[in-house]
Amino acid sequence: xxxxxxxxxxxxxxxxxxxxxxxxxxxxxxxxxxxxxxxxxxxxxxxxxxxxxxxxxxxxxxxxxxxxxxxxxxxxxxxxxxxxxxxxxxxxxxxxxxxxxxxxxxxxxxxxxxxxxxxxxxxxxxxxxxxxxxxxxxxxxxxxxxxxxxxxxxxxxxxxxxxxxxxxxxxxxxxxxxxxxxxxxxxxxxxxxxxxxxxxxxxxxxxxxxxxxxxxxxxxxxxxxxxxxxxxxxxxxxxxxxxx
Amino acid sequence: xxxxxxxxxxxxxxxxxxxxxxxxxxxxxxxxxxxxxxxxxxxxxxxxxxxxxxxxxxxxxxxxxxxxxxxxxxxxxxxxxxxxxxxxxxxxxxxxxxxxxxxxxxxxxxxxxxxxxxxxxxxxxxxxxxxxxxxxxxxxxxxxxxxxxxxxxxxxxxxxxxxxxxxxxxxxxxxx
Numbered sequence: 108x109x110x111x112x113x114x115x116x117x118x119x120x121x122x123x124x125x126x127x128x129x130x131x132x133x134x135x136x137x138x139x140x141x142x143x144x145x146x147x148x149x150x151x152x153x154x155x156x157x158x159x160x161x162x163x164x165x166x167x168x169x170x171x172x173x174x175x176x177x178x179x180x181x182x183x184x185x186x187x188x189x190x191x192x193x194x195x196x197x198x199x200x201x202x203x204x205x206x207x208x209x210x211x212x213x214x215x216x217x218x219x220x221x222x223x224x225x226x227x228x229x230x231x232x233x234x235x236x237x238x239x240x241x242x243x244x245x246x247x248x249x250x251x252x253x254x255x256x257x258x259x260x261x262x263x264x265x266x267x268x269x270x271x272x273x274x275x276x277x278x279x280x281x282x283x284x285x286x287x288x289x290x291x292x293x294x295x296x297x298x299x300x301x302x303x304x305x306x307x308x309x310x311x312x313x314x315x316x317x318x319x320x321x322x323x324x325x326x327x328x329x330x331x332x333x334x335x336x337x338x339x340x341x342x343x344x345x346x347x348x349x350x351x
Numbered sequence: 352x353x354x355x356x357x358x359x360x361x362x363x364x365x366x367x368x369x370x371x372x373x374x375x376x377x378x379x380x381x382x383x384x385x386x387x388x389x390x391x392x393x394x395x396x397x398x399x400x401x402x403x404x405x406x407x408x409x410x411x412x413x414x415x416x417x418x419x420x421x422x423x424x425x426x427x428x429x430x431x432x433x434x435x436x437x438x439x440x441x442x443x444x445x446x447x448x449x450x451x452x453x454x455x456x457x458x459x460x461x462x463x464x465x466x467x468x469x470x471x472x473x474x475x476x477x478x479x480x481x482x483x484x485x486x487x488x489x490x491x492x493x494x495x496x497x498x499x500x501x502x503x504x505x506x507x508x509x510x511x512x513x514x515x516x517x518x519x520x521x522x523x524x525x526x527x
Binding site: 189191197199253254255256292293294295296297298299300301302303304305306313315350 | 392399402403405406407409410412413414444445446447448449450451452453454455456457458459460461462463
């Protein structure tokens with residue numbers, strides 16, 4: 108484990124296990140993965156390097172990121188196209204789009220939590236009327252590492268992204284998106300393939316497409332792995348998924 | 352001494368590039384619950400190798416469910432005799448087209464494993480190989496098969512319609 112992440116995990120533990128301000132439990136749950144957050148409702152998670160000169164501006168930026176993350180969790184369209192020609196060429200075009208009408212802080216959207224850890228400002232945003240998942244338990248992590256799992260009407264998927272010492276927000280967003288891309292391809296995939304052989308020449312072309320729209324995505328757990336990967340576990344109710 | 356220590360400390364580097372997990376070579380047999388396919392892919396990056404292997408496996412699953420094959424073979428033989436000498440020529444041409452068009456729902460990874468290959472053996476920078484075993488619930492597979500059947504029925508109906516049209520035209524000509 109990278110020393111800074113180790114310190115971060117320890118700091119999360121020290122600061123939040125005994126911190127009444129935090130609404131969720133932050134602790135070292137697993138010997139291999141360090142638990143960073145644990146939520147059961149759609150929320151946005153933002154982070155920004157804490158400026159010594161203007162900490163307010165850092166928190167504002169973190170909350171802007173949290174708002175952006177929240178909006179993407181309330182509605183996200185995942186459109187993946189993949190082209191394969193032969194065995195060695197693979198063109199992969201994932202596109203994740205947030206809806207046009209973006210919610211802002213106000214009566215409907217509130218800042219749930221804010222804190223600073225290891226020189227980073229964090230902000231959590233959520234809807235004032237939280238839509239809780241029926242369950243806050245997750246499937247076995249070893250099984251989730253293999254692929255998405257559906258359990259009691261809820262889809263769970265894991266995504267990871269190498270961590271960064273300078274920008275914590277981007278790896279968290281990207282790890283969430285990686286989980287959703289994986290989940291989308293599991294839920295529905297169109298495969299069109301054409302293989303033409305003429306004597307000893309073989310031409311092969313494959314087109315793979317997945318279109319899925321998600322509402323109320325919950326990043327139910329965030330972890331940091333011993334290899335400094337930022338790991339997000341997403342949970343979405345089956346009824347909040349539309350594939351077309 | 353140092354390379355030996357490194358090799359002993361690493362359990363990921365695979366010297367034999369042909370090795371793979373047992374489930375890849377002996378995948379589970381399709382049963383009443385699931386259909387299975389296995390595939391592998393190589394890349395410089397583990398995530399790309401995994402994604403590519405999975406795409407291959409989905410393609411294999413789609414092919415398993417529905418494939419339309421059109422094949423054409425042409426052969427030509429000739430032998431020209433002139434006195435005691437003969438000249439023999441033989442040409443053979445084979446063309447085939449395999450089309451797959453399926454929507455797969457619920458295809459998930461059942462097993463996945465990646466190995467780091469020895470670059471000295473691969474002779475390049477492609478050093479990650481991933482294996483995947485994917486499965487599809489039979490219920491979903493049945494839906495895909497039913498869709499394939501209904502597509503065939505549609506084509507057959509069109510064929511019947513065109514045949515009937517031809518016959519109708521023929522009768523009209525007979526009347527003329």
